[in-house]
Amino acid sequence: MTATTTPDQAFNELIDNDARIESTDWMPEKYRKTLTRQISQHAHSEIIGMQPEANWISRAPSLKRKAILMAKVQDEAGHGLYLYSAAESLGTDRATLVQQLLDGTAKYSSIFNYPARTWADIGAIGWLVDGAAIVNQVPLCRCSYGPYGRAMVRVCKEESFHQRQGWEILHSLANGTAAQKQMAHEAINRFYGPALQMFGPPDGDSPNSEQSMAWKIKRFSNDELRQRFVDTIVPQAEALGLSFDDPDLVWNEERGHYDYGELDWDEFMSVIKGHGPCNTQRMEHRRQAHADGAWVRDAAAAYAERSNAVETALISA
Numbered sequence: 234m235t236a237t238t239t240p241d242q243a244f245n246e247l248i249d250n251d252a253r254i255e256s257t258d259w260m261p262e263k264y265r266k267t268l269t270r271q272i273s274q275h276a277h278s279e280i281i282g283m284q285p286e287a288n289w290i291s292r293a294p295s296l297k298r299k300a301i302l303m304a305k306v307q308d309e310a311g312h313g314l315y316l317y318s319a320a321e322s323l324g325t326d327r328a329t330l331v332q333q334l335l336d337g338t339a340k341y342s343s344i345f346n347y348p349a350r351t352w353a354d355i356g357a358i359g360w361l362v363d364g365a366a367i368v369n370q371v372p373l374c375r376c377s378y379g380p381y382g383r384a385m386v387r388v389c390k391e392e393s394f395h396q397r398q399g400w401e402i403l404h405s406l407a408n409g410t411a412a413q414k415q416m417a418h419e420a421i422n423r424f425y426g427p428a429l430q431m432f433g434p435p436d437g438d439s440p441n442s443e444q445s446m447a448w449k450i451k452r453f454s455n456d457e458l459r460q461r462f463v464d465t466i467v468p469q470a471e472a473l474g475l476s477f478d479d480p481d482l483v484w485n486e487e488r489g490h491y492d493y494g495e496l497d498w499d500e501f502m503s504v505i506k507g508h509g510p511c512n513t514q515r516m517e518h519r520r521q522a523h524a525d526g527a528w529v530r531d532a533a534a535a536y537a538e539r540s541n542a543v544e545t546a547l548i549s550a
């Protein structure tokens with residue numbers, strides 16, 4: 234950067250050189266806005282995503298399974314907290330971001346509006362939902378915005394453990410009784426379509442992708458990542474002795490990838506507009522939890538105020 238470099242030239246130079254933008258750097262308002270949107274929605278997804286699995290903590294089939302599931306759900310809360318911190322570094326405070334979730338103006342991932350009906354669904358969530366999250370988030374470790382990329386490194390490590398625990402649940406069921414194997418089969422097929430939709434709409438219907446890729450927030454398109462995920466899960470399902478019921482899921486020698494059936498995009502749009510099977514339940518639960526936590530926020534604010542007053546008194550003494 235020279236004395237005559239303008240802030241936007243400096244920004245573009247950092248992007249071109251694959252360097253990081255930090256919170257104190259100048260950035261275009263649209264870059265700040267798109268990142269605040271994506272990171273806060275990612276944080277909301279982690280927090281809402283605790284619900285389907287937390288429902289199963291009391292019904293996990295053994296003490297060991299219960300302890301593992303509790304640790305996973307706690308990890309998701311931690312991911313939400315790192316991500317709210319990363320989003321706040323762009324200038325919007327956490328209370329405002331949380332309010333956007335509570336009043337329904339901010340989205341969270343469509344996948345968490347589906348119920349976890351059986352214990353096998355907990356396996357399917359770990360293997361497929363966390364598996365999809367890993368494929369989406371590994372490239373985000375190289376996101377041009379430093380605080381988001383760095384948060385993703387730890388999140389991805391923890392997601393790997395989550396994915397393994399899901400796979401291990403399914404492995405036990407697939408090698409159990411015929412009824413257990415059937416339960417695993419049904420679970421992975423319930424989550425197959427919704428998990429593929431986690432990557433977002435097809436590229437032609439993704440209004441944010443082009444600019445986000447130019448800014449190196451996203452490194453790959455929605456369809457590229459979805460394909461990468463499909464190519465990963467087919468051999469993994471074979472290793473489990475399970476299969477997906479998608480008749481179009483076949484290896485395409487020419488493309489060197491698996492083809493797969495058209496996803497139900499009308500259903501996806503309906504879910505992200507609030508009409509999925511569990512949207513109402515998820516939001517009611519979150520609003521209640523937020524109201525129940527009011528005394529904790531009030532106590533923390535009162536404590537911070539008192540500490541600041543003591544500090545000011547000491548400085549002026």
Ligand code: BYC
Binds near residue numbers: 341363
């Ligand atoms: N669900 O232009 P597009 C986890 C929205 S949690 C809902 O392609 P973009 C876990 C999109 O927001 C992991 N909405 O958008 C937690 C946009 O609407 P707005 C969650 C979706 O941002 C607990 C519109 O559709 N992961 O793993 O370029 C337990 C057009 O889309 C969805 C993340 O949040 C969707 N699936 O690309 C277990 C990853 N897809 O905002 C596990 C971070 C799209 O303009 N986010 N929309 O009103 C991303 O990578 C990107 O935001 C997306 C979408 C790929 C999701």
